[in-house]
Amino acid sequence: MDIARLLAIAIGAILVNNFVLHRFLGLCPFLGVSKQLDAAIGMGFAVIFVMTMASVVTFGIYHFILAPFGIEYLRTIAFILVIATLVQFVEMLIEKTSPSLYSALGIYLPLITTNCAVLGVAVLNIDKSYTFVETLIHGFSAGIGFTVALLLMAGIRERVELADVPESLKGVPVAFIVAGLMSIAFLGFSGLVVE
Amino acid sequence: MAIWDEFSKGIVKENPVFRLVLGLCPVLAVTTSLKNGLGMGMAATFVLVGSNLIVSIIRKGIPARIRIPCYITVIASFVTVVDLVMAGYLPELHKNLGLFIPLIVVNCIILGRAEAFAGKNNPLRSLLDGLGMGAGFTFALVITSSIREIIGTGKIWGLVLLGTRYNPVLFAVLSPGAFVTLGLLIALFNKLEARGEA
Numbered sequence: 001m002d003i004a005r006l007l008a009i010a011i012g013a014i015l016v017n018n019f020v021l022h023r024f025l026g027l028c029p030f031l032g033v034s035k036q037l038d039a040a041i042g043m044g045f046a047v048i049f050v051m052t053m054a055s056v057v058t059f060g061i062y063h064f065i066l067a068p069f070g071i072e073y074l075r076t077i078a079f080i081l082v083i084a085t086l087v088q089f090v091e092m093l094i095e096k097t098s099p100s101l102y103s104a105l106g107i108y109l110p111l112i113t114t115n116c117a118v119l120g121v122a123v124l125n126i127d128k129s130y131t132f133v134e135t136l137i138h139g140f141s142a143g144i145g146f147t148v149a150l151l152l153m154a155g156i157r158e159r160v161e162l163a164d165v166p167e168s169l170k171g172v173p174v175a176f177i178v179a180g181l182m183s184i185a186f187l188g189f190s191g192l193v194v195e
Numbered sequence: 196m197a198i199w200d201e202f203s204k205g206i207v208k209e210n211p212v213f214r215l216v217l218g219l220c221p222v223l224a225v226t227t228s229l230k231n232g233l234g235m236g237m238a239a240t241f242v243l244v245g246s247n248l249i250v251s252i253i254r255k256g257i258p259a260r261i262r263i264p265c266y267i268t269v270i271a272s273f274v275t276v277v278d279l280v281m282a283g284y285l286p287e288l289h290k291n292l293g294l295f296i297p298l299i300v301v302n303c304i305i306l307g308r309a310e311a312f313a314g315k316n317n318p319l320r321s322l323l324d325g326l327g328m329g330a331g332f333t334f335a336l337v338i339t340s341s342i343r344e345i346i347g348t349g350k351i352w353g354l355v356l357l358g359t360r361y362n363p364v365l366f367a368v369l370s371p372g373a374f375v376t377l378g379l380l381i382a383l384f385n386k387l388e389a390r391g392e393a
Contacts, residue, residue, distance in 0.1 A: 023224070024219075024370070025298075027220050028220075031216070075297070076271050076278065076297045077268065077271040077275060080267055081267065113301075116302075119301050120294060120298055123294055124294060166382075169382045170385075172216050172378075173378040173379065173381045176375065176378025176381065177375055177379075179374040179378075180371040180375035180378065187371065
């Protein structure tokens with residue numbers, strides 16, 4: 001077990017190859033749920049949870065079911081169905097065990113199925129042939145990276161809403177330009193970790 | 196003419212990217228060159244047309260409660276076809292688009308059209324709707340990727356366009372350039388829309 005490599009994967013997924021600002025994954029929730037800070041926090045935690053779970057489960061599916069039977073090409077179909085089921089299952093589990101958390105996350109959970117960051121992290125884990133522990137760390141830190149970007153964006157957007165923006169730039173366009181500026185800042189992290 | 200409208204609405208009036216702001220991830224990620232943008236557009240169009248057609252044909256046999264998983268399975272099957280065909284015949288494009296081919300499955304445009312249109316309309320209309328939306332998506336990818344490739348490298352389709360004296364603005368092909376270009380394009384479409392209504 002190489003701790004330095006795990007650290008490199010974690011920092012890489014959070015800062016250098018940030019899922020939203022560098023890999024362009026999960027933009028729909030990034031733009032949709034970043035209007036208010038409270039909602040962004042709920043969405044962020046739900047995504048961290050689901051991405052970690054999805055990484056672990058898809059790792060098992062791929063290495064214990066698809067690979068032994070030589071049906072790796074069914075990966076896309078298998079993964080998306082597993083993720084959809086997982087999200088549904090997590091939703092039911094949270095509803096039973098922790099009603100307060102459920103009401104906080106509530107509406108964001110079903111939305112996560114179509115968050116491409118979740119399927120993206122599952123496919124990336126396989127493409128990079130990570131081991132189980134690396135997969136776990138990568139899934140978790142990718143979720144953290146998404147949440148960091150989402151929270152920063154929500155904080156900025158709450159202020160942009162009050163600013164005097166030209167009519168045709170209001171809403172999505174100005175959010176994109178803000179994301180572009182954040183992306184420039186995150187470019188500064190490149191070179192921090194050599195994968 | 197009603198049938199023609201199903202096709203043409205997707206290109207400008209209800210353009211999935213510029214007007215409905217759906218399916219943004221690939222529009223930002225693969226638009227570093229016109230070749231990649233066009234390839235992505237064609238792949239997504241194929242999946243969109245195929246899944247719209249199949250969903251529309253089987254729409255009466257699917258119980259309403261489990262329709263979303265059924266739609267996703269149909270879409271994922273078409274994506275797998277595209278993935279394998281592209282890996283076999285266009286390996287270079289397949290390598291460039293990489294992760295974003297399997298991710299066509301979770302493109303909101305495709306599931307959105309299956310749910311909002313193909314699940315309620317006959318196969319012919321759904322086919323045209325898929326073609327129109329696909330054309331609109333490809334149009335958005337082609338515009339975004341042309342702008343980024345010309346500004347970022349001074350070339351188009353790999354051919355030198357602006358000559359050797361042009362100093363490429365690398366910013367446009369890096370990730371921030373993607374956000375800013377698309378933001379400005381959406382603003383432009385908003386402006387055109389506002390002018391059209393006034």
